[in-house]
Amino acid sequence: MQYEDPIFWRAGAIATTVVMAVVLGFLTIDSVAIIAPGGSHVPEYTVINRHIGYANDPKLGRDMPIIGKDEPLFGKAVDAAEAERLIVKGKLVIQSRACIDCHTFMGNGAYFAPDLTKAWLDPAWAVWQAITGADSKEAAMVAFLMEPEKYATWERKMPNLGISREEAVATVAYLKWMSAIDTNGFPIHFGQITVSH
Amino acid sequence: MSRSQRLAIKYLTAAIAFFGVMTLSGLLSAIYYINPDFLFGLLHFNIAKILHIDTLIIWLVMGFMGAIYWFLPEEFGREPVGIWVAEILFWVFVAAVLVVAAIFVLIQWGPGTESTLWLVQQGRKYVEAPRWAAIGVALVLLVFAWNVVGTALKAKHVTGIMAVLSVNMVPLVLLYFIAFPAIPDMAADLYWWWWLVHLWVEATWEILIGCIMALAVMQLLGTSRRIVEGWLYIEVMLVLGTGILGLGHHYFWIGTPDYWLGIGGFFSALEPLPLLGMVVHAVYDAGTHRMKTTNRPAFYWTLAEAFGNFLGGGVFGFMITLPQLNLFAHGTQWTVSHGHFAFWGAYACGVISVCYLALQKARDQAVVEGRAWMLSFSLLNFGLLGMVGSLLVSGIVQAFFERAIGGSTLDAFIAVQGNPWFMLGMYARLGFGIIFAAGYVTLVWDLAMLGRRAATVLAAPAPAE
Amino acid sequence: MSRGGAAMSAGAFLATSLLLGAFVLCAGVYGLLYGAARLRQSVGLLRLAVLACGVLCLIAATVVVVTPLETVWKAVIVASTLAYCAIPPVTWRYLQRTHRDHGANI
Numbered sequence: 001m002q003y004e005d006p007i008f009w010r011a012g013a014i015a016t017t018v019v020m021a022v023v024l025g026f027l028t029i030d031s032v033a034i035i036a037p038g039g040s041h042v043p044e045y046t047v048i049n050r051h052i053g054y055a056n057d058p059k060l061g062r063d064m065p066i067i068g069k070d071e072p073l074f075g076k077a078v079d080a081a082e083a084e085r086l087i088v089k090g091k092l093v094i095q096s097r098a099c100i101d102c103h104t105f106m107g108n109g110a111y112f113a114p115d116l117t118k119a120w121l122d123p124a125w126a127v128w129q130a131i132t133g134a135d136s137k138e139a140a141m142v143a144f145l146m147e148p149e150k151y152a153t154w155e156r157k158m159p160n161l162g163i164s165r166e167e168a169v170a171t172v173a174y175l176k177w178m179s180a181i182d183t184n185g186f187p188i189h190f191g192q193i194t195v196s197h
Numbered sequence: 198m199s200r201s202q203r204l205a206i207k208y209l210t211a212a213i214a215f216f217g218v219m220t221l222s223g224l225l226s227a228i229y230y231i232n233p234d235f236l237f238g239l240l241h242f243n244i245a246k247i248l249h250i251d252t253l254i255i256w257l258v259m260g261f262m263g264a265i266y267w268f269l270p271e272e273f274g275r276e277p278v279g280i281w282v283a284e285i286l287f288w289v290f291v292a293a294v295l296v297v298a299a300i301f302v303l304i305q306w307g308p309g310t311e312s313t314l315w316l317v318q319q320g321r322k323y324v325e326a327p328r329w330a331a332i333g334v335a336l337v338l339l340v341f342a343w344n345v346v347g348t349a350l351k352a353k354h355v356t357g358i359m360a361v362l363s364v365n366m367v368p369l370v371l372l373y374f375i376a377f378p379a380i381p382d383m384a385a386d387l388y389w390w391w392w393l394v395h396l397w398v399e400a401t402w403e404i405l406i407g408c409i410m411a412l413a414v415m416q417l418l419g420t421s422r423r424i425v426e427g428w429l430y431i432e433v434m435l436v437l438g439t440g441i442l443g444l445g446h447h448y449f450w451i452g453t454p455d456y457w458l459g460i461g462g463f464f465s466a467l468e469p470l471p472l473l474g475m476v477v478h479a480v481y482d483a484g485t486h487r488m489k490t491t492n493r494p495a496f497y498w499t500l501a502e503a504f505g506n507f508l509g510g511g512v513f514g515f516m517i518t519l520p521q522l523n524l525f526a527h528g529t530q531w532t533v534s535h536g537h538f539a540f541w542g543a544y545a546c547g548v549i550s551v552c553y554l555a556l557q558k559a560r561d562q563a564v565v566e567g568r569a570w571m572l573s574f575s576l577l578n579f580g581l582l583g584m585v586g587s588l589l590v591s592g593i594v595q596a597f598f599e600r601a602i603g604g605s606t607l608d609a610f611i612a613v614q615g616n617p618w619f620m621l622g623m624y625a626r627l628g629f630g631i632i633f634a635a636g637y638v639t640l641v642w643d644l645a646m647l648g649r650r651a652a653t654v655l656a657a658p659a660p661a662e
Numbered sequence: 663m664s665r666g667g668a669a670m671s672a673g674a675f676l677a678t679s680l681l682l683g684a685f686v687l688c689a690g691v692y693g694l695l696y697g698a699a700r701l702r703q704s705v706g707l708l709r710l711a712v713l714a715c716g717v718l719c720l721i722a723a724t725v726v727v728v729t730p731l732e733t734v735w736k737a738v739i740v741a742s743t744l745a746y747c748a749i750p751p752v753t754w755r756y757l758q759r760t761h762r763d764h765g766a767n768i
Binding site: 423424427459462463466467469470473474476477478480481484485504507508511512513515516517519521522524525526593596597601602 | 669670671672675676678679680682683685686687689690693694696697698701702731732734735738742745746749750753754757760761
């Protein structure tokens, strides 16, 4: 009987694998353009010169990043080449310190430390602005990254990872850029406390 | 024993040793949640976690390699091509892993430059090892693939199982090269990283363990090759049919287009179906042999593989895979619960089963029995179930209070980490982890003593008809 | 999840997740009981298997009626239910047929 012949199922295995792989290939070609900087879901690196927000879009029924007016980091706008340099450096810092093995990025990583997807938008930075005496959120973030053990606000402290000022600035730029990625609404209702029924 | 089989025993031994490192570093990782000041300034959570998850991959890969090297000579009727290179590379592989572990513990990190990625730390999950080590691993995998595919190309007759294994080697090895790039764009980095991780553990590794279990079952139960091959092809069809586009369940929230929510969710929802088929198959095999074979530990671990894969991957996965649910569970301890259960069920149990099978032949035992295997089986599985259940409690608390209600801010995260039910889960996880570790110690003792004590070869029940 | 759909409430999400976990778990219990029933040729075990299958369908119905999943996802659950119901008997029959050809007596 045909169904009892392994050759029948071998043909099924080959056909299924090939079809699925081809579909994955086509979807990848499409996705790669969308996830590149400047694609529909991922902003150009120069977005770090702008104000970033996050709010519900009633038409889409989910939360979306909102790119606003000019708001450069440290009051100094950067061109595309400098923005890219900062992002490349920031990513090298993130990898060299294995941040993803304590934190999550868009929910991927380790769960010991907070998710950093919208860290740029976190209201807690107001506290750090106060305790570091910094004159801006980004300056507070830089101060924290350089000496996290000095500005701990919780019993679970971030260790000092020898992050230099240049590296800290690049990391902050990275976090600001990352907060502007359209993640299809993750995390949901960031910053808002929901009363559930 | 042939050279390949002697190499197999070395790989299986190394696998079990690194399983121990994984267990120890797992206990270490668990302690930080209980005692936040633990080793502060000396060794932090991220390094403990890196040791834990990297040795997970290493011990399983070594287990797979040991299993394949064990079965290859019988399948091909000859020593595998290039076995002498594999023999040398075994020592290179083990040495590299030890050096990398030392670098992780003693140096830990470097400045944000390319040279850090080459020498110290790449900081991408599971593939943190510096590039010089990744080159070594790639070499080991390439030679492994050559041992399999090269022998298949030279062989007069290639069995169906070896054909599947050989074809599977190609994507398995090629995917590893994703361990090398450092893409600045996190969305693109994660997109490709998930090709490596998912298409390893939910595709090519499933095929690999399927081939290994097929070979194991033929030896353990005397099942005919024709039956086993038919089932292997069905498994390949169903697992890859659901798993290749099931990759999309990692593409919900990383900046990818929203059509992945539908595609990933749908194919992921289908993934448990073949796993139910495997459970039914396991029940059939267990019943028709009346739970008796000449190697009960190997048989029980094979059954644990079928049930564990279904429960850990199927049940626990299905709870969190639909995108509208994953939105809340993503990146919480719920993920950790599912991950531990799925890896255990899908892979660890199978590798342990092969250890018993290989040792039975290597130590020339007619029957493998005893009390120690039952104790380690119980402790390991009870410990694992306990850990997974504890993490489920913490994960549910986190998904509910931090994500669904709390707005996922730093304050919400901190509040939930201190939630009494969350903390209960963390304490319980450590407790069950200690039980699991006791099971590991018993397993090592039992494998070491197999055939070397009179008690192992006792008056065992008569083998199946 | 689709364009225009609002996210679930916390309670609805938790209930749906747990129901879906119970759904697949029940499929596993049904598979186990079905296999045991056929091995032992036990009417009692077969009744239990049918009961498990019934509970599986009940959970699926609950998901369809009670949860705020979109219609297309509810359709996936319904189709999955049919598949889960069919898998144990179809798998068993195939196992018997292939093993019978090789001299097994079950």
